[in-house]
Amino acid sequence: MANRIELRVKRYHPENDQEPWFESYAVPLRKEWVILDALNYIKDHLDGSLTFRWSCRMGVCGSCGMDVNGVPKLACATFLTDCAPGPVRVEPLKNFPILRDLVVDISDFLVKLADAKPWIIRKVEKPLEEEYLQTPEQVDAYKQFSMCINCMLCYAACPVYGLDPLFSGPAAIALAQRYNMDSRDQGAGIRMDILSQHEGIWGCTFVGECTKVCPKHVDPAGAIQQYKVTSSIEWLKSLVLPRGAE
Amino acid sequence: MLDTSSHDIVLVGGGGAGLRAAIAISETAPNVSVAVVSKVYPMRSHTVAAEGGAAGVRVPEDSLDEHAYDTVSGGDWLCDQDAVEVFVKEAPLELMRLEHWGCPWSREPDGRVAVRPFGGMKKTRTWFAADKTGFHLLHTLFQTSLKYASIVRYDEYYVTKLLVDEGRVQGVVALELTTGKIQAILAKAVILCTGGCGRVFRFTTNAAIKTGDGMALAYRAGAPLKDMEFVQYHPTGLPFTGILITEAARAEGGFLKNKDGYRYLQDYNLGTPEPTPVLRTMELGPRDRLSQAFVHEQNKGRTIEGPYGAVVNLDLRHLGEQVIKTKLPFVRELCLLYENIDPITQMIPVRPVVHYMMGGVHTDLNGQTPLEGLYAAGEVACVSINGANRLGSNSLPELLVFGTRAGRAAAAYVSEQKPPGRHLMALALDEQAYLEDHFLRKTGGHESIALLREDMQKIMENCAGIYRSGESLAGAADKLHELKERFQDIRLDDCGHMFNTELIAALELGCMLDVAETIAQCATERRESRGAHQRIDHPERDDAKFLAHSLAYQDTNGRPRVEYLPVTITRWAPAERVYGK
Amino acid sequence: MLHPTEYVPKSYHPRVSTYWWLGRWAYAKFILREISSIFVAWVVVTTLLQVRALKAGPAAYAQFQAWLATPWVLVLNAISLFFVVFHAVTWFNLAPKAMVVRMRGKRLPAAAIAAPNYAAWVVVSATVLWILLRG
Numbered sequence: 020m021a022n023r024i025e026l027r028v029k030r031y032h033p034e035n036d037q038e039p040w041f042e043s044y045a046v047p048l049r050k051e052w053v054i055l056d057a058l059n060y061i062k063d064h065l066d067g068s069l070t071f072r073w074s075c076r077m078g079v080c081g082s083c084g085m086d087v088n089g090v091p092k093l094a095c096a097t098f099l100t101d102c103a104p105g106p107v108r109v110e111p112l113k114n115f116p117i118l119r120d121l122v123v124d125i126s127d128f129l130v131k132l133a134d135a136k137p138w139i140i141r142k143v144e145k146p147l148e149e150e151y152l153q154t155p156e157q158v159d160a161y162k163q164f165s166m167c168i169n170c171m172l173c174y175a176a177c178p179v180y181g182l183d184p185l186f187s188g189p190a191a192i193a194l195a196q197r198y199n200m201d202s203r204d205q206g207a208g209i210r211m212d213i214l215s216q217h218e219g220i221w222g223c224t225f226v227g228e229c230t231k232v233c234p235k236h237v238d239p240a241g242a243i244q245q246y247k248v249t250s251s252i253e254w255l256k257s258l259v260l261p262r263g264a265e
Numbered sequence: 266m267l268d269t270s271s272h273d274i275v276l277v278g279g280g281g282a283g284l285r286a287a288i289a290i291s292e293t294a295p296n297v298s299v300a301v302v303s304k305v306y307p308m309r310s311h312t313v314a315a316e317g318g319a320a321g322v323r324v325p326e327d328s329l330d331e332h333a334y335d336t337v338s339g340g341d342w343l344c345d346q347d348a349v350e351v352f353v354k355e356a357p358l359e360l361m362r363l364e365h366w367g368c369p370w371s372r373e374p375d376g377r378v379a380v381r382p383f384g385g386m387k388k389t390r391t392w393f394a395a396d397k398t399g400f401h402l403l404h405t406l407f408q409t410s411l412k413y414a415s416i417v418r419y420d421e422y423y424v425t426k427l428l429v430d431e432g433r434v435q436g437v438v439a440l441e442l443t444t445g446k447i448q449a450i451l452a453k454a455v456i457l458c459t460g461g462c463g464r465v466f467r468f469t470t471n472a473a474i475k476t477g478d479g480m481a482l483a484y485r486a487g488a489p490l491k492d493m494e495f496v497q498y499h500p501t502g503l504p505f506t507g508i509l510i511t512e513a514a515r516a517e518g519g520f521l522k523n524k525d526g527y528r529y530l531q532d533y534n535l536g537t538p539e540p541t542p543v544l545r546t547m548e549l550g551p552r553d554r555l556s557q558a559f560v561h562e563q564n565k566g567r568t569i570e571g572p573y574g575a576v577v578n579l580d581l582r583h584l585g586e587q588v589i590k591t592k593l594p595f596v597r598e599l600c601l602l603y604e605n606i607d608p609i610t611q612m613i614p615v616r617p618v619v620h621y622m623m624g625g626v627h628t629d630l631n632g633q634t635p636l637e638g639l640y641a642a643g644e645v646a647c648v649s650i651n652g653a654n655r656l657g658s659n660s661l662p663e664l665l666v667f668g669t670r671a672g673r674a675a676a677a678y679v680s681e682q683k684p685p686g687r688h689l690m691a692l693a694l695d696e697q698a699y700l701e702d703h704f705l706r707k708t709g710g711h712e713s714i715a716l717l718r719e720d721m722q723k724i725m726e727n728c729a730g731i732y733r734s735g736e737s738l739a740g741a742a743d744k745l746h747e748l749k750e751r752f753q754d755i756r757l758d759d760c761g762h763m764f765n766t767e768l769i770a771a772l773e774l775g776c777m778l779d780v781a782e783t784i785a786q787c788a789t790e791r792r793e794s795r796g797a798h799q800r801i802d803h804p805e806r807d808d809a810k811f812l813a814h815s816l817a818y819q820d821t822n823g824r825p826r827v828e829y830l831p832v833t834i835t836r837w838a839p840a841e842r843v844y845g846k
Numbered sequence: 847m848l849h850p851t852e853y854v855p856k857s858y859h860p861r862v863s864t865y866w867w868l869g870r871w872a873y874a875k876f877i878l879r880e881i882s883s884i885f886v887a888w889v890v891v892t893t894l895l896q897v898r899a900l901k902a903g904p905a906a907y908a909q910f911q912a913w914l915a916t917p918w919v920l921v922l923n924a925i926s927l928f929f930v931v932f933h934a935v936t937w938f939n940l941a942p943k944a945m946v947v948r949m950r951g952k953r954l955p956a957a958a959i960a961a962p963n964y965a966a967w968v969v970v971s972a973t974v975l976w977i978l979l980r981g
Contacts, residue, residue: 031858032761032763033763033857033858034761034763035761039858039860051506062715062767063713064713066758067714067758067767068758068759068761068767070764070765070766071766072305072309072766074305074309074311074472075309075311075314075472075473076472076473076508077314077506077599078598078599078602079313079314079397079595080308080309080313080314080472082305082309089869089870090870113860116857116858117859118443118764118857119764120764122764124857125306126420129306129420132408132411133411136411137411138366138367138409138412139365139366139367139409144365145365147361147362150377151364151365152375152376152377154372154376155371155374158369158371158372159953160948161369162369165369165404167404168308168313168400169306178862178866178876181862182862182866194408198367201367201369203365204367224876224880225940225943226872226873227872228870228872228873228876231872238943240943241943241944241946244944245945245946247944248944248945763856
């Protein structure tokens with residue numbers, strides 16, 4: 020095994036650059052190293068100005084999403100040896116504005132997340148002494164969608180989000196569905212009104228890339244298609260049944 | 266000129282404690298404006314990495330007194346028992362509140378919330394959400410916090426200083442990462458929820474962001490840091506990365522084996538090995554004793570020499586595929602990805618790794634610090650309910666109970682009208698000038714951030730390991746102080762304003778050096794062994810002299826001055842810690 | 847150096863290229879899948895023309911058959927056959943994503959939802975073929 024590997028990292032400094040450009044670095048190729056280790060090596064020893072987000076380094080905080088050789092990945096979960104012999108192209112996530120180097124602006128997602136009302140909505144709250152009974156099967160109904168770490172890889176993979184910034188996006192819809200499917204929640208109707216507008220869920224054309232890149236196997240594409248089915252059935256019901264009849 | 270905004274309460278840190286406090290304030294005092302100022306987006310906070318569970322009395326055979334006793338004895342009697350009594354009472358209520366907010370607790374077949382056994386606890390009382398409890402807790406709190414319009418978030422703002430005027434904390438100076446703009450955020454009260462400082466050590470389960478920022482802010486403002494010498498080593502971290510393998514793996518029945526396949530814990534007063542886990546015995550002993558056992562095994566030559574140092578094996582194979590896939594799926598994922606090992610068929614190499622700081626900013630049981638207007642909750646604070654050693658699954662409820670209490674106390678405090686200090690803007694402008702002069706506009710400088718950080722970590726590894734000695738501690742605080750002087754000559758490659766993470770790394774290093782110095786100084790002065798602080802030259806517990814908390818104040822020369830505060834004993838007189846029976 | 851309070855966050859907005867779909871094979875496959883609907887529509891049109899020719903009588907029908915045999919129609923229909931099959935296969939394979947069926951607490955695997963679709967397709971096609979070949 021060669022002992023070095025080349026990383027071609029996309030740089031962009033808003034105070035100096037009009038456009039992003041690539042810079043090459045040679046880093047040690049160690050079998051336990053992930054892309055994040057290589058980036059930290061560069062920042063610590065070669066170029067302190069290289070800028071990227073990271074925190075937990077174990078794939079649960081969602082900070083280090085990046086485009087590695089054209090595919091959105093978590094930098095802390097992508098091994099250098101899997102990209103060898105290189106060069107490895109490291110770029111910021113697609114479909115987001117670039118703030119600096121590998122850091123993108125995800126504030127749009129946070130707005131869309133809040134719009135999806137991702138919290139338990141109830142007509143009447145239970146008192147604290149009573150718990151909501153929820154069988155393991157009922158937990159399974161939404162568990163998968165609750166595993167989202169908000170890493171934004173799905174947004175970077177989604178061509179619709181790239182072309183139509185009004186689209187709610189995979190993670191926001193999956194999280195809405197997480198609450199819709201939670202037996203303790205009664206807010207499905209409220210979320211439906213917001214999300215079944217054209218851009219909400221109908222912007223999705225089921226490309227399916229979001230599910231492919233999700234590091235936590237949330238299956239946002241599945242969530243969205245299931246939501247489309249529910250939404251259509253609700254719409255049909257509203258035509259057939261008079262208002263107010265449940 | 267300086268941009269200024271103001272709120273009634275500023276929370277520094279947006280993790281479990283910070284978000285819970287924000288929600289508590291919004292619920293009890295909806296007219297109070299709350300700002301959550303965090304250097305990362307809240308869902309990146311390190312609460313997200315907690316795995317095992319959260320303890321709260323639940324089964325009828327259990328009682329609050331027993332949870333309290335387990336906690337007090339687990340903490341080697343350094344816990345303030347009045348705080349522990351409040352904690353065990355409110356923990357189950359807080360966990361149920363999370364259930365109502367949607368937290369996906371794992372359930373019994375009949376639909377009731379399930380509990381699992383955990384280390385150091387005599388009864389089964391740990392609530393859990395598979396093995397990603399902290400992740401689900403944090404995301405539930407964050408998503409629930411989006412409901413409240415009164416909570417304003419400052420995402421990716423780094424607080425560099427507390428504004429103290431007329432003896433009261435009245436706001437913070439913060440750097441907006443995206444633009445580099447320095448801003449004063451004024452408030453009537455500030456609550457620190459910034460977490461611990463595991464990154465002062467090289468080998469830690471902690472994320473990059475755990476750099477003791479809040480501890481340093483409070484320390485520099487004049488509040489004391491308490492019990493800093495008590496550093497928890499978690500017995501099972503993966504070699505090289507230090508990634509946490511949750512205690513739940515042992516709670517479900519995992520065995521720790523040395524190189525001969527022998528369950529070595531039986532040699533260390535932790536009971537006799539049984540095929541299924543027995544509470545407060547063997548692998549379900551307290552973390553400090555398990556980490557200490559590893560060191561003894563290593564000295565006897567019975568650990569396995571791995572490529573990254575000595576390890577022992579965590580054996581989960583006998584648990585079977587079904588249990589591992591339903592109860593420990595994240596553990597399996599981590600082992601497969603980072604060690605290329607499937608715990609269903611192979612043993613996991615593990616070793617003790619720095620995990621948690623029992624010490625922190627000194628607070629009372631309402632999160633109030635001695636500095637008026639300053640509160641703290643979570644790992645950054647030391648109430649103390651964890652004493653000399655924390656029991657696993659006590660930390661997550663601690664965030665909730667004391668986050669709520671600090672939030673409510675701060676909300677009550679700000680309802681009293683007090684005129685703002687007259688020097689606040691001047692203080693803030695001073696801080697802005699300091700940051701510009703010392704970091705951004707500076708040319709030259711010879712010290713590399715990375716090398717200084719490594720030097721600090723080496724000193725800490727040497728002096729504040731699982732076993733310490735007068736020798737290893739001698740001069741450690743002095744050496745760390747030297748590093749602080751070298752820090753004045755720091756070199757930054759990045760002098761831009763926008764998203765300058767190198768500047769943040771430098772500021773974080775400054776915080777870590779201050780905090781590290783207090784750890785070393787407190788460890789030097791505590792001449793006894795208690796819980797996680799074990800001294801080879803003082804191997805016995807000394808209740809006569811040291812049944813007290815160390816309080817480290819920053820002296821006028823910048824160095825820590827240690828005083829002692831007696832522990833509050835209510836109902837459990839100090840006794841011997843007994844496990845294995 | 848600019849004074850900090852004069853800073854306005856500035857970010858770079860990368861433009862999405864018109865040829866974004868050539869960037870990854872998965873995207874190209876998606877576009878082909880979408881384009882297949884054009885060929886499905888063509889098959890529907892051909893069938894409608896066929897029905898109209900039937901109604902118009904044997905002479906018109908013979909004309910229709912001759913038209914079907916012209917080279918460009920043959921090529922077009924061959925391509926359409928490929929795309930209709932592609933359309934059906936991708937549709938059946940994706941159906942399980944949208945339909946969550948639970949039996950005894952466990953979710954049915956994707957194959958269990960896709961399989962009946964394929965089975966129905968085979969049965970219907972076989973029946974049609976049998977009717978045609980019988981006479």
